[in-house]
Amino acid sequence: MDPRGGKAGTAGRGGVRALWPYAREHRRLLGAAVVLSTAAAGLSLAQPVLVGRIISAVGDGAPLGGLVWALVGFLTVGAVFGTIQYYLLQRTAESVVLTARTELIGHLLQLPMSEYRSRHVGDLVSRVASDTTLLRAALTDCLVEPLGGILVLVGALTAMVLLDPVLAGVAVLVVAIVVAASLHVTRRLRALTFETQSRLGDLTGDLNQTLTAISVIRANGATERARARLGDRVRAAFDAGVRAARSGAAIQPLRQTTGHAALLVILGVGGYRVATGHLTVAELVTFILFMLLFMDPVNTAFTAVQSLAAALGALQRITDIQQIPAEDATDTITHRQLSPSASSAPIIQFRDVRFGYRPNHLVLDSVSFTVARGSRTAIVGLSGAGKSTLLALVERFYDLDGGRIELAGVDITSLPRTVLRSQLGYVEQNAPAISGTVRENLILAAPEVTDEQCWSALDTVNLRHRIDTEAKGLNALIGEHGIRLSGGERQRLAIARALLARPPLLLLDEPTSSLDSRNEEIFQRALEATGADQTVVIVAHRLATVKNADQIIVLDHGRVRAVGTHNELLGTSELYRELAHHQLIGTPNKIRANQQPAPASEPRW
Ligand SMILES: Nc1ncnc2c1ncn2[C@@H]1O[C@H](COP(=O)(O)OP(=O)(O)OP(=O)(O)O)[C@@H](O)[C@H]1O
Numbered sequence: 233m234d235p236r237g238g239k240a241g242t243a244g245r246g247g248v249r250a251l252w253p254y255a256r257e258h259r260r261l262l263g264a265a266v267v268l269s270t271a272a273a274g275l276s277l278a279q280p281v282l283v284g285r286i287i288s289a290v291g292d293g294a295p296l297g298g299l300v301w302a303l304v305g306f307l308t309v310g311a312v313f314g315t316i317q318y319y320l321l322q323r324t325a326e327s328v329v330l331t332a333r334t335e336l337i338g339h340l341l342q343l344p345m346s347e348y349r350s351r352h353v354g355d356l357v358s359r360v361a362s363d364t365t366l367l368r369a370a371l372t373d374c375l376v377e378p379l380g381g382i383l384v385l386v387g388a389l390t391a392m393v394l395l396d397p398v399l400a401g402v403a404v405l406v407v408a409i410v411v412a413a414s415l416h417v418t419r420r421l422r423a424l425t426f427e428t429q430s431r432l433g434d435l436t437g438d439l440n441q442t443l444t445a446i447s448v449i450r451a452n453g454a455t456e457r458a459r460a461r462l463g464d465r466v467r468a469a470f471d472a473g474v475r476a477a478r479s480g481a482a483i484q485p486l487r488q489t490t491g492h493a494a495l496l497v498i499l500g501v502g503g504y505r506v507a508t509g510h511l512t513v514a515e516l517v518t519f520i521l522f523m524l525l526f527m528d529p530v531n532t533a534f535t536a537v538q539s540l541a542a543a544l545g546a547l548q549r550i551t552d553i554q555q556i557p558a559e560d561a562t563d564t565i566t567h568r569q570l571s572p573s574a575s576s577a578p579i580i581q582f583r584d585v586r587f588g589y590r591p592n593h594l595v596l597d598s599v600s601f602t603v604a605r606g607s608r609t610a611i612v613g614l615s616g617a618g619k620s621t622l623l624a625l626v627e628r629f630y631d632l633d634g635g636r637i638e639l640a641g642v643d644i645t646s647l648p649r650t651v652l653r654s655q656l657g658y659v660e661q662n663a664p665a666i667s668g669t670v671r672e673n674l675i676l677a678a679p680e681v682t683d684e685q686c687w688s689a690l691d692t693v694n695l696r697h698r699i700d701t702e703a704k705g706l707n708a709l710i711g712e713h714g715i716r717l718s719g720g721e722r723q724r725l726a727i728a729r730a731l732l733a734r735p736p737l738l739l740l741d742e743p744t745s746s747l748d749s750r751n752e753e754i755f756q757r758a759l760e761a762t763g764a765d766q767t768v769v770i771v772a773h774r775l776a777t778v779k780n781a782d783q784i785i786v787l788d789h790g791r792v793r794a795v796g797t798h799n800e801l802l803g804t805s806e807l808y809r810e811l812a813h814h815q816l817i818g819t820p821n822k823i824r825a826n827q828q829p830a831p832a833s834e835p836r837w
């Protein structure tokens with residue numbers, strides 16, 4: 233849901249109204265800008281009258297002093313008003329971008345997990361960075377300038393009608409024809425801007441992915457192919473930009489034509505009316521000056537229409553994201569709190585769980601098992617069996633297609649996700665570090681822990697020495713401009729983070745895949761040290777890691793094939809026996825490759 237009362241979906245309605253929700257909270261500043269703009273417009277309306285008086289005074293030989301000073305005064309005050317109004321307007325526009333970005337980022341961080349998987353991250357970034365800036369131009373061009381311009385338009389037109397209704401009618405006719413033509417052009421411009429911004433999003437998305445995987449690309453000699461593919465993206469963005477420029481360009485001549493045509497027609501018809509005695513020369517000059525003033529808001533309207541068309545295209549891309557319901561939008565919460573220690577139910581119970589990432593493609597089918605409180609449960613199976621998916625479902629990253637998962641006897645869909653996740657510690661397969669300091673990485677789930685506890689957790693995973701070598705210690709930045717951690721170090725940092733939070737349930741997805749045997753042993757010891765109040769569910773390829781688990785669940789093609797201890801499964805499960813047999817002589821891939829026996833490391837649990 234849109235927290236600010238209906239921004240989402242406004243772009244579809246089109247027009248300036250679509251921008252208003254973004255401007256609403258800055259209406260005071262915008263109001264001040266409109267007042268200043270109107271005051272400046274009022275002053276400008278007095279100028280042709282003064283000029284007409286000066287011309288008449290010159291003709292009559294009357295004194296000019298007061299009139300000239302009044303004209304200079306009006307010009308000066310008008311310029312001051314214009315300057316202040318410009319600043320207010322630009323500042324408000326920046327604030328609007330600030331609000332739009334803040335809200336979009338807030339919503340982006342709450343999308344369902346499937347959205348991040350199905351979209352280019354770069355495209356999402358470009359919606360925040362680039363599309364929001366188009367709102368700025370639209371706001372300045374469409375909201376304040378035209379409002380200030382209305383007074384000038386009405387005032388100038390009234391003066392023109394009073395001076396010579398026939399001439400005024402001719403001027404309005406010329407302007408109306410050109411405005412109608414330009415409105416037709418801008419309709420297309422909006423669609424083209426949407427297209428341009430979308431191509432830009434594709435480009436940033438692809439570039440982001442390419443740079444993230446640059447080492448893979450280099451190592452595979454695919455730099456040229458990457459260059460060609462990105463080149464195509466750049467070209468597509470260029471083509472869309474050119475198409476938009478072509479439509480936009482049609483507006484420019486229309487705009488100039490309006491001014492020139494109206495002036496020429498007025499000079500011709502006006503000259504004739506002076507010759508026939510309907511107008512004096514001073515009145516014609518005053519009329520032309522009013523007409524020039526009248527053209528000002530008309531020109532502003534051209535710019536406004538152009539900016540609005542571009543902004544509505546960009547706004548569509550912003551609202552496309554805002555319209556995606558947040559992850560918890562349809563949650564029905566019946567349990568606000570959960571206290572696993574107060575319940576006698578198993579910590580986890582899968583009941584006939586069915587799930588697929590795509591319709592009609594079940595990844596898990598009729599999965600049922602129980603995890604006892606304080607136990608160590610391992611999930612094993614061939615690659616693609618659905619092991620990681622199983623953990624992701626406990627985290628409620630995705631919703632089930634059937635069945636239910638209970639945590640301490642409570643259906644996890646009836647809990648607020650924050651409450652559910654506060655009970656879980658999760659170490660992902662690739663365990664990315666977040667941007668920030670070592671400390672920020674460690675205290676992510678438990679902001680209250682002390683530095684001493686952080687160091688102790690680093691000790692537990694054999695990472696203290698590594699961080700100690702950094703001059704800034706826990707304050708050392710990780711990532712782009714900070715320390716580079718190896719895959720194994722990142723994994724150990726993630727384990728330390730999970731251990732620090734001391735959640736009742738630890739979900740570990742191949743936590744030792746990047747660890748050497750020494751660090752794997754240290755990890756085993758750390759797990760042994762977790763208290764009886766902590767339950768551990770671990771996905772593992774290396775059976776040696778989990779041989780001593782209280783129960784091992786064998787998953788195969790999304791189904792539970794067997795459950796038992798290592799010794800039980802050796803007797804009852806052919807698949808487990810096969811896995812164990814292969815691992816006594818190496819990992820499945822290695823067996824096929826070289827049939828080399830692997831050193832058997834003694835499992836701790
Ligand atoms: N985000 C996703 N979108 C679509 N399909 C997915 C997604 N994640 C996983 N899959 C598919 O679901 C199936 C199970 O994947 P999962 O990662 O759970 O297997 P796994 O047993 O953990 O494999 P591995 O041992 O190789 O990590 C695979 O066929 C995989 O291709």
